[in-house]
Amino acid sequence: MPPRVRPSYPGDTLNDGGDLIMRAMCDVFEAIETRRAVRAFRPDPVPRETVEAILDLAARAPSGSNIQPWKVWVVTGAAKERLSQRILAAHEADDPEQQEEYPYYPDRWEEPYLARRRQLGLALYGLLGIAKGDNAAMKRQFGRNYSFFGAPVGLILTIDRSLNQGSWFDLGTFLQSILLAARGFGLDTCPQQAFAKFNRLIRAELAIPESQVVACGIALGHADPQAPENQLHTPREPRAAFATFVES
Incomplete structure (x- = not known):
């Protein structure tokens, strides 16, 4: 088998020996720092x-x-548009056939997780001018998930149904790697668990085997800097709140 040839990437240059050198548009620290849900x-x-x-x-x-x-x-x-239209129709109709196939959020919210979730919702809907209790507007905004928020590329991630929780950790490392690699190309993303609810529809549309769990989607493209929702910057807990150093 011939050796695999790496494709050229944006920013690639040749060194003095004529070897191709990859130049990412940002380094790994910047990719982590600037990665956000667009x-x-x-x-x-x-x-x-x-x-x-x-x-x-x-x-x-x-x-x-x-x-x-x-x-x-x-x-x-056209494939993305067709998938989005089918999911949006089911979302708007509250199709009872569409059910989550795995639990994502807790059955009962407790602190500090509830406060953090509320903080995010208030900040996002505030930027969009959606008032608390305006359920119709909230549903329309949530429905934008299913058009991949206008991104030109949509990814659907799946995992074999026979695997256990440990493999879901592995899927998470793969997901994060996609998000960070995209930043290296100057692109933005949004991981979207919202697609999992429509697993039956997605599986039928994309010919995904029943043996695969539809885990999530990812929107991939160039962020619209003028969109108010893209002005959202979510806070993070300080290191002292989650890290314990045991030294003796």
Whole structure:
């Protein structure tokens, strides 16, 4: 088998020996710092080669015993629009056939998680001018998930139903790797668990086997800097609130 040739990436240059050197648009520290959930994208296309390069990089994510439990379904163009329209119709109709196939949020919210969730909701809806209790406007805004917030590329991540919780940790490392690799190309993302509710519809539309759990979606593209919702910057707890150092 011939050696695998890495595709050229934006910013690549040649060194004195003629070898291709990858130049990311930001380093790993900047990628972590600037990664955020973008909820409005420009329609500018993302080349397939760039999406492939992001997935190639993300595939280096760690997994227990190197089982690599993830699969990705990439939707663009007419296929993405068709999927979005079908999900939006089901969302607007409150289709009872569409049910979550795994629990994501707790059955009962407790502190400090409830306060953090409320803080995010108030901040986001405040930027959008949606008043507390305006359920119709909230539902419309939530429905924008299913158009991938206008991004030109949508990803659906799945995991084999036979696997246990440990493999879901692995899926999380793969998900984060996609988000950070996208920043290296100057792109933005939004991880979207909202798609899991419509797993039956998505599985049928994309011919995903029943053996695969629809875990989440990811919107991928260029952020719209003028969109008010993209002015949201979520706070993080200080290190002292979550880290314990045991030294003796």
